[in-house]
Amino acid sequence: MKTQKPIIVVGGYGAVGRYIVADLHHMLPKARIIVAGRSLPKAQSFADTFDDRVTAATVDVTSESSTSAAFAQSSLVILNTEAGAETAARICIEQGISLITVAASVPLIRAIATMHRAARAGDVALVTEVGLAPGLLNLMAHRIMADQPDARFLDLVIQLAMAGDHGAEAMAWTIARSNEAGRAIALAPALPKIGRWVIPVDFVDREKMAGDLKVETVTSSLALMPAWSSRVLPYVAPFLARHPRLLAKIAGPVDAMSRVLRLPFDSFNLVVRARAQDRSAVLHLRGQNQSRVTGRVAAMTAARLVEQPQNTPRGVVALTDIVTFDDLGPALEDIGCTLT
Structure with missing residues (x-):
């Protein structure tokens, strides 16, 4: 080069x-x-x-x-x-x-x-x-499969705080993907560190990953903090997608309210779970400031x-x-x- x-x-x-x-x-x-x-x-x-x-x-x-x-x-x-x-x-x-x-x-x-x-x-x-996703989650999937080569199922979840310095394009991505999903689904079995409700989002090429890592299925989901917002966002995402300027206007007040109420701010969780028929293993990366x-x-x-x-x-x-x-x-x- x-x-x-x-x-x-x-x-x-x-x-x-x-x-x-x-x-x-x-x-x-x-x-x-x-x-x-x-x-x-x-x-x-x-x-x-x-x-x-x-x-x-x-x-x-x-x-x-x-x-x-x-x-x-x-x-x-x-x-x-x-x-x-x-x-x-x-x-x-x-x-x-x-x-x-x-x-x-x-x-x-x-x-x-x-x-x-x-x-x-x-x-x-x-x-x-x-x-983060794709990227670090893919690396975590490769690492957990090296330790759990007999796993048949992979669950990938990225959880983001609603408030924080995410950047306009990252915020637009979250709204667009939630709008496409239409609704939250119950993650089964639930992940204790994430919660039950997630938004199905294709942030990795699931078919390619399944083939590369030789597993039967790969699921990929988005979750939000606080946990209740994972259920709410898909319902309000169509409105926010039609009014992108509104998102920029409310970002400041949402951030301020989150700080006052001590809600999660600018934090994220990446979770990869490898499952076999009778057991599972989990890798969890916790951090601040996704940017x-x-x-x-x-x-x-x-x-x-x-x-x-x-x-x-x-x-x-x-x-x-x-x-x-x-x-x-x-x-x-x-x-x-x-x-x-």
Whole structure:
């Protein structure tokens, strides 16, 4: 992989991107980093908080010409938006640049997967499933199956606090997925640390995971904190989806009320349960600030690609092809995550 050009972080001043930039600046002391996005003033303002290794640029990933021009400056692209992701992946192949995307949309991940042969022929890596879900949950699933090879069923749950600094795109994702689900369902058997009610959401390619890990079924669900909100959100999600600006307006008051009432704020739980006929095992990762954790995972993935290019597989690859959960464990502990 080329390393003489900067790493460009698209959405680098956003909720997740600012953590990626800060972590890369610390992890790779010789690397140059470009904070990129539609707003040059916002990108420049954030870049100015670092030394001269961090600069700013404007890019609109919905514009092919803007994307192509911006990417030509870089050796690695980290994409923090789903908009324009397929075009961005194709341009990366054409320019011989590897890509890391934190997209959580299964259809988008599958669309990028169709570029595997072209990416491999272009000697680039298109790294998908980088984040909490998909991402850390996938790594946890691989780890628990290594300890429970006879398990036949996998249950994956991400539980998020309703209040917190989630970022606009993450909030929109939660509303959209809840709207698609239409209702909460009872998780059977229930998970004591999560509660009974969950919202069925495809945040991983369940069929692919079942085949890769040789289990019969994989379920994937979203739960919320406080627990009662898991039942309520699917009913109000259609209204919120039709009025996206309202969500931004009520976020502040909801956050303030959560603090006053001491409700969970900006916390998350990732739970993977492996079940056989007569027993089960559970891995539980608890943490704060999903944007912070997503940023750390993306930055460590980027550092691995830059520092160990000879060990990086080419083509469309997943986070699980780059790192293991044990690789990330100490760095996650450093930012307050706990695995039990």
